[in-house]
Amino acid sequence: MTTAPLPDPDVGLPHAEPPVVLARDLVMTYGEGDATVHALRGVSLSVDRGDYVAIMGSSGSGKSTLLNIIGCLDAPTSGTYELDGVDVGDLSDNDLTDLRNDKLGFVFQGFNLLRRTSAVRQVELPLAYAGVPRRERRPRALAMLEAVGLGERIDHLPTQLSGGQQQRVAVARALVTEPALLLADEPTGNLDSRSTDDLLGLFAQLNSDGRTIIVITHEDAVAAEAKRVLVLTDGEIVEDRRQAPVDGPPPRLGAVA
């Protein structure tokens, strides 16, 4: 895939810093009494800067629940979670919002684009909330759309875009603030193989540029691209397999080199 070089994320030396994600004994239960669902049953996880993690598992195994906690969109029933050395359990709603805006890029399952907002405006939005001046937003959003391979149709509404194009908008929106950690929940879920391949190429590029990526998938082909694969079953990590070193290139680029 043809991608313009992405701006460097603000990361320093990989090993001198706390892990990007440090979770201990995460438990998540939904509902009460007979209806109680144990979505997570004590998950501990540490992800270093520069890693590329694929989370696999059958449907209902708790993958989305875990990613939502990592993305500070939800709080666990018990357990602690530190993002970049900051215990998020102590943060207020507004602080969490700022943290998400500053450090995280989230590609949602189903993309979650705003229905009545043009592609380029979607990508400008995180910048607007980050307080980036109006004049800088447009060029940065355009550059990011260009980088994810959507140079045209940028004034179209999501409904006027194909699945692959919508996904590119979602990725551009997640990346435009240059977050240290990119989270993606089944980003290739409903995509054709070409779009999937384009996205994997982009992720590999981003990762080799130093960005940490955690991606949920049920496709082996996607998992094969990651440096590390976690498998969840019934709210527990049952497998943690490393496929490539954290500080090396991702498998796709490593194989080419």
Add this chain to the structure above:
Amino acid sequence: MLENLRIAFAGLAANKLRSALTMLGILIGVAGVVLLLAVGSGAQVFIEEQFEDLGGANVIQVFPGNFSDTGQESTTGREPALTEADVAALSDPSRAPAVDLVAPTQFAQSTAVAGGNSHTPQQFIGATAPYAEITDLAVARGTMFTDDDVSGRRRVAVIGTTVEDALFPGESAVGQDIRFGRATFEVIGVLTRKGSGLAGDLDDQVIAPITAVEDTVTGPQTSYSTIFAASRSAAETPAAVQQMTDVLIEEHRLPSPDELDFTVFDSAEALAQVGQVSGVLTALLGAIASISLLIGGIGVMNIMLVTVTERTREIGIRKALGARRSDLRNQFLFEAVVVTAVGGLLGIALGVLGSLINVGGFSPVVQPWSVALAFGVSVVIGLFFGVYPANRAAKMRPIEALRYE
């Protein structure tokens, strides 16, 4: 802040029909407030003009009997009466220096006949010459009767245009004769047209020397119907009223100023009373309009709540992307305020336009303060009824908002 405003506009534009309908509620409310208040103050102005027609702020009337009494006989044991002696005393500049003119009147009721036509005027007044000046009557054609006519008991009359049209269709009445019963009066003047007012058709009247009226129509009377007087200036009216009261107490030898057998009434006081009534009317109209504005406001809240619920997912996405509580609150608050402010402006335009229409003989008068008030209130309604939905949006937890289908 500016960004939130921009997003709010985009949100409204995305849902034009709903925004327009919400706006309509406010629009009607505001137009109602502006229009009804305009009608109220138009009525007030109209009433004030009517009083001007009756002679302005220095006309004073004295009636026999005490209006505040419950109809009992006066304590002097006499039938209350206003007499020639009273008129003479009131006309004495040393006793009532603030009084300029005095004119006793006798109200008569009779049908005028001329040729084959007959007509009963609304008012048939026997008066002395100053009456015309006191009540601001002027003749358009012919002349007014004079002091000589009064002292000479001459059977002459000045009539309004309604009477002229009824008795002498298509002709001038000046110089012609009219009959009241067996008495014949010569029409010497026709009054300048005044139009209709609170007191009915002001052109449907006949005035004649009081002496001639008593000689022919009413017969001799123990009391005048009223005494009209004019103060030297509007500012001296209260003094004139006081002096006249004192003079009449003396003339009637009343034991105490608390038990009057006459009533002095000045138009300024009457105007104040009527003004109070029409002020209440205006307030009432305003209250009715305010209720419709309130209902419009509740409509705004209703729609905003629907909007917030419907856009829960949008709220979740925005929060996930970094929208702080204040961003979301401002966004939805701006949406509400923009709706009500624009609705308010359109409502003002409609209200002002509507008040150009004449209602029941008078024109509504748009008060600048009512426009400012209506606009201010509509913005406040936006804020007030927007705060709750906006806060609900702001406080949503992102994950719950995102899960919302």
